[in-house]
Amino acid sequence: MRSILIILIVIGLLNSAGAQDFANSAQTAKQSYSSGNLENTRFALQQMLQSIDLVSAKEVLKVLPETFGAMSAQSAADQISLGTGFAGVVIHREYLSGDKTASMEIISNSPLISSLNAMLAMPFIGAGNNGERMVIKIDGYKALIQKGLEDQKVTYDVQIPLGSTLITLKTENFTDDIQKLVSAIPVAKVSQTLN
């Protein structure tokens, strides 16, 4: 309980830092633009974009479930990678219970993702082979689930395209109902926060 409280406080502090950065950059952008310094304005606007990415990514981490199936979130392994151009923003979370693991990655604001998502949205991509690949709907969004076997471990790869955002989930040794598991992903909330 105490550790959860500490994590929440830290996230809150980081969030307020991001919001403060945004306000500072907005102020710099306004002043630079008024004084005709276009290059400084542009730089401040780019900083604002980074602040938005950081704050929204933290909001996404907040809405992700703490427990996922029987697995619990490994908050210490939460990661946000920003401003890498084509790669966009990458939000990473891991879940663990015994030998079962799930790794979730949410990539947003990348033009490459838009084209990947267009491909995933093609109707024939979901055509199952021996029931190992299927398309389902979560929160009204299409998701592609693919079952595999790696080193004698059952794996599932799930991809949920949301405009310029892509949610991916990879599980290992998870043998329960995968559809029930992925239905716990708050897809609509993630989409609302990032898009």
Place this chain on the structure above:
Amino acid sequence: MKKVWILTGLILFFKVQAEAQFLKKLQEKASNAAEKVIDRKIDEKTDKLLGNGGNNNTETSNTQGTSVSGTGAGAGSNTGVKSGRMANTQGGGLITSPPDVKANLSTAEDSFKGGNYGSARYAVQQAILGVEMEIGAKLLKSLPEKVSGLASQPDQDGVSSSGWGWAGLVINRTYSSESRQFIFSIANNSLLSAVNQFLMGSGAAIGQSTGGQQDWKQILIKGNKAIIEYDADSGYKLSIPLGQSSLLSFEGINFSSEQDMVAAVNEFNIDEIRKTLGEK
């Protein structure tokens, strides 16, 4: 007795088959006749809709009878009534004013405060687009009107920005005469820093060749390192990496010599461009 039965059976069999064939032929005839009537009615209706009246009815019938195609369609197009998709002949195009930077900044702040991050991001991207368009316009204004005796072609001036922030800005200007052309472009892009490092980084790796035909080499333009290339099909090309993320590119078509090309490039105020782009 047995023979009588067999004979009767055969007669009945052939009679039924003959009747079946007769009925089949009758059905085909009726079907053909019905199809012809339906086709004629459809053609009449189509012609009325196209405004041909009943004049082509006979032609249509003839068309069907003699297998000559295209008569009806030709008659339809002669009337001057447009069918299908029209060609656009009027309209003022799109308004080319850049996004309002101040308004988008306000929207971004409001959206961010309200937790609407998607909207805030869009507004900031629009503001970046607006600022980059202004930078482009300012740079184009500062460029010379004539280069090496060639007049600028304002209708070919171009500023393009994606608004993605890191994807950057491209500015183009063309100077030309009947026989010669000079194309200037500026690319300002955070990804270009890697390209610039490659171009200017190692003299050993990118040094000029010593044997055979010299196709490219490093030179200095107003104290800036540059690379000049020559290709028999496309002419001269001179590239100047600027600061951390900009690249100036000059292309000369039908320029008589390297000196001519360098003299044309020297007409540009590179320091002013550097300053406007915020490069050091």
